[in-house]
Amino acid sequence: MQKKDADYEMLKKLIHQKLGFNCEQYKDSHFKRRIDVRLRATNSKTYGEYVACLQTDRNEFPELMETLTVNVTNFFRNPEVYDVIEKQVLPAIIKAKSTGLRSIRIWSAGCSIGVEAYSIAMLLKHLLGDDFKRYSIKITGTDIDKESLARAQRGVYSRMEVKDVRPAFLNKFFTKEGNDYVINDELKKITQFKKQDLISGPKMSGFDAVFCRNVTIYFEKELQEKLYMDFYNALSKDGFFVMGKTETLLGPSKDTFKPFNSKERIYQK
Known part of the structure; x- marks a missing residue:
């Protein structure tokens, strides 16, 4: 050598x-x-x-x-994806949970500083309105970077990071402190952030939706195939998987997931 x-x-x-x-x-x-x-x-x-x-x-x-x-990250990145999530994906999950335990579980894998997890939290609060408290909602963000997770937990963001948040959401879900924007406690209560290595960490399960966007592009093909099946297995029946716009299902996952909106890379178990 x-x-x-x-x-x-x-x-x-x-x-x-x-x-x-x-x-x-x-x-x-x-x-x-x-x-x-x-x-x-x-x-x-x-x-x-x-x-x-x-x-x-x-x-x-x-x-x-x-x-x-490091990755470029801000709220509601790729608004066209969030549009489908707001109008179709989350309503389908809410409808399926409208009786019984009313428990909604969502995983943001490779969550970085938490903007994706909080973006989903805002949409759920917006869609559920007064019914929000009748649901048990837990959004879990995982990452391997401790600094990013600490920032996610603090929930403090710059003007640049919130630039794509609609004004009504900015007023409703954030408190302005100096030049910073702080996520309100109601959304913090339904989110948790923890260190998790997608590759060698323990497997997770029981989710209604898994978001893993622009994370697997950095991995070798064999690992991507394995991860997509891990995400498949992490989902409950009819659960949704949302991947990045430049990513493609590979290996066995191509045949196990069914397309929900292929253009926006959203699939269903």
Whole structure:
């Protein structure tokens, strides 16, 4: 093995040890692109130099984690998807739950700073109106990045992050504090955020909808196939799966999910 390759392997091992981040499942090209951002930032010419930097500068690991998990995120991203969710997906779930326990369970996988989970929470509150309290609603956001999860729990967002929130929702569901917008307690009560590795973490189940958008694009094909079946198994009967616009069902999941709205990448169990 050439020294460059050995250094790269050493770097991946170090990241796994220190950050619990499984580099092996990511496409090499994507992974290297993210790593190169930190090489440039630390003036490291090689992977070996960057390993040395990580071993001497304890502030570099958080920076690296941020770079590895960063994604552009704001409320109601891809409004056309949320339009179908508001007008068709959530009403179907609510209708199916209108008797009995009235329990609604939704999973936002790879939730980052929580904007997707809270976007869904706003729509549910809006659709249910006065009936909201008659339902037991739990929206679970999971991610591997502790910083993002802490932000999701705080529920404090910038003007840029709330730019696509409709004005009525902004007035109703947020409190303005200085330049920040804070999610109200009613929505915080129905959301929970926890650390979960989609790849090696425990399997989850019992959901009426699973959202995993623009997360699997970074994974190798075999892993994507496995994850899509994990999501299938995480759903209750007739549950919905919402994926990213650039993602496609692969392997067995192609035949097990039925299309609900293929254009917006929404499928049903």
